[in-house]
Amino acid sequence: MKKILYSLLFFFLIGNVNAQQTPADKQTSAISIEGATAHLGNGEVIENSLIMFNDGKITFVGSAMLKIARQGTIINAKGKHIYPGFIAANATLGLVEIDAVKASDDEDEIGLLNPHIRSLIAYNAESKIVESMRPNGVLMAQITPRGGLVSGTSSIVQLDAWNWEDAALKVDDAIHMNWPGSFTRGRWWLGEDPALKADPKYSENVESIKSYFANAKTYLAGNIEKTHLPYKAMKGLFDGSQKLFIHVNGEKEITDAVTTAKEAGIDNIVILGGEGAESVADLLVKHNVAVVLNRPHRNPNSEDDAYDYTYTIAKKLTDKGILVSIGMEGAMERMNTRNLPFYAGTFAAHGLDKEEALKLITSNTAKILGIDDMAGTLEVGKDATLFISDGDALDMRGNILSKAYIQGRDISLETHQTELWKRYSEKYKSK
Template sequence: MLSASLSRRLFLLCALLLGLATALPDAATAQKEPGRQGVFALTNAQIVVSPTDTISSGTVVIRDDSIAAVGSGVAAPNDAEVIDCSGQTVYAGLIDGGTRLGIEEVGSLSETQDFNEIGEVTAHMNALTAVNPNSVHIPVTRVHGITTVITEPSNGMLPGTAALIDLHGYTPRQMHAAGVTLTKLDFPSVGRQGPSDDRSPETIEKESQKALDKLNEVWDRAERYARIDSSVTAAEGRRQPEYIPAMEGLLPVIRGEQPLMITANAASDISVALDWAEERGVLDQVILSGAMEGWRVADEIAEASVPVLVGSVMQPPSRESDRYDRAYETPSLLRDAGVTVALRSGKTENVRNLVFHAGFAASHGLGKSGALRAVTTAPAEIFGIDDLVGTVEAGKKANLFVADGDPFQPTTDVQHLFIEGYKLPLENRQTKLRDEFLNRTPGLSE
């Protein structure tokens, strides 16, 4: 391990070299450079094309927003800016299956929170609307190679739609990744809502039954609304149903056009949710989120062919009687049962720790390639965009990063980052604060 001061000097040196290569005046301005698209050739790199396919040395060519070519025999095009990646590895951008990125800034300040609209049934709310492209959290997250996340609302049973966003862009629309939108259903829970929930088991059961009745009632109405709405479209002269925004919001789900992301953690909640979805004929649209106790009903989930966004991984188990590391093992227990597993951090300010969640899942049964799959190809498949992202292959969107080692290891540093072909500076407020204060001037003098 290099000493800190030596590595800092190296960093400066690299920046200077890079600055010269790109005809920029100095490192200081390089840091402030916004993202830019162009033609890039990442040469001499180890390329992890997919979790199961690695090229030991080759070139990745990025042109505009896409990957133009990948391979050991690929030459850097003449117009390309060549980045020598000797000793470094190219990975596909990592995907987090559940966050509040962009819609929450400071945890204790409600003025900065836009994920929690008032109301039990607010299916017409869209997280994408409130995404702040300039949130301080976004650059803090992406410097770890995380390029794409689900950002999701909460509060109430049907809090609205979640959106898949790329972590670069100046408008929410620019950030919206392939238009992926999921309707979220926070399924009625028989679990305890955290350590300070001391309701009796009977009360919890009663309340969750009541919530389930309410859900069924809402769904009945939504189905009726959709039926009437469809029949109006089918023939002239029919009267529109009374306009109900929340029902309108559920139309795409009822019509089978939009995935339904169901949050459920307790084993029995998951079972009930799967049964419910089957009864309602939406099972094939369901993506399960959370699934802390999914391992207890892994076979049921596999049987239903429902994919799961597991997490967070690094948390204590759901019951005092459970193993201390049960949550770390959940992804592998589900995968072993045949479930498609992606990971979610469930965070806002520390989505960056997705890489460590993946590392813990890897060492607890999922394996390194299994963990990599759970943050790349698996979420891409789950969200139906595996033709666009998830691997380092020609034709795919240029969401990728270059690291000097295993991206899950804390010892590793990310060296280059591309989102939709934009080469982004690896800086954020946290690095700037470090730069300003590491050797503060003035120091001790009064």
């Protein structure tokens, strides 16, 4: 009875709030933005730039000093900045609306081994949390499942759509696995010692993963008479069409994860979390393994880490030649995803070059997610997914958007939060 009442309450609340704004119409005429400082997303910067796009694609990127005819509507952006749309990796946007309401939580599926579960079909394009990303320049995201040993598949979406079909940029890009830790703590509520100690079952857990990979590979190589959905879903890992994203921290764990995947014949590997990755950088470079770091605004996991470890690790890995991005996993991750540019700004404030930091949420992320042919940089032929900011978009003081476009569509920057801000600004202004 309680479940029924809670479900009715949830739908009552949902029915009495405004839905997301209507997605923008397709671009019908060319647009030329001139005079702004263009941050191309690949490390290059063009002062006094000219960016033109039509039919959703960028048609020109260069200096405004060139004598070239402007196309369509001309936007004077002198003194402002242009960026490619930011991309949030390893996010659960659209999978959970209200944490306390189970009916709106669809990030975690029952069971431990779910490579066949697809996060995309659970993605809610009308989520109020999703729309709150856009005013900070976060225009695309990798929607990722959580839970279990093998969580399921992620997909890449743009954040202004009617439904998940319209939102999809790349479908089922990767399968996500949560690697076991080699250390564990006792369950204090059962009287066990809560101190950190080696997990005696770690080797057994690793062997079970190896067996699962081997069984899946054998199934796919044989004469398939009976359908086994989980094994069938892993085909892309072995033929190279999908990546394996391994959520793992720790030097030993990362080494074991990469070695196990390689021995199983899986070549496209990405590490998520990555604490301790700097200690095994040579292994990651050798196997061309990218790292999606957790958000820097947190404490280090180990007591032996430097106080600023989470702020400096991006530079350490970048300097070693590893492709690095930023993921959103952690406490209040959906709401905090809007702070993606400021996480990159934190890495920039702790040693990483500002344009290199920008790459963590643009070109690097696009390469890791396999969408660099359409997004991640301001280049001719790519999607016109970009925005104009009054100042430095990696600094919350300068990240003030005046225009944003997704595939050339002039999208709304209004959200429930901006409406409340304007409402109460007027209230207190009158007093």
